[in-house]
Amino acid sequence: MRKKERALAFANALEKLYPDAICSLEYKDPFQLLCAVQLSAQCTDARVNLTTPALFAAYPDAKAMASAPLEEVERLIKPCGFYHNKAKNLIKCAEQLLEDYNGAVPDSMEELLKLAGVGRKTANLILGDVYKKGGMVIDTHAKRILYRMGLTTKTDPTQVEMETTPLIPTNMQSDFCHRLVLFGRDICTARKAYCEKCPATDFCPKKNPKKA
């Protein structure tokens, strides 16, 4: 099976397994998603979801966040870890949104990458989930599973993104990446691949080397 066919078969198998896959971060608008994704670095989505209600109650939009006292944002987001840097970035990012984008979240990779604390993973998530433009969100689960599935030979997230973006149709990329997170927690986990429970064994080269 060719790589592109395998990628599509895998995406379809995951869609059957997790038909309702959505972003596990809770948010009400693009600004809140942008903040939540930044907080999720080196932190679980569950912990972020416990932290953001108080943060967004105090600072619900770019205007409020841009004028927030640093120590107060640090206090509110402390459970998410790396809170000095994350708080600094949230405030700086909000200032940039206010000054350069009238408080809105931009809709291009180029503009998103200009924002404090925003890397390609965050930008792709915003482009896919908010603007429906597609985007491969390469987190630790995606990196591991795409490698095991033989869809990338790389380990650097940006290189994995470049290598796998052409393999998955644009309109499927966002949901596919959300499903990779669930699949990575349940079945193809970091500690062990539970191949006996996997719907992709027929075309996974790790499980079936002759089919690669």
Ligand code: SF4
């Ligand atoms: S067959 Fe095994 S290694 Fe391959 S994707 Fe499924 S769980 Fe992971």
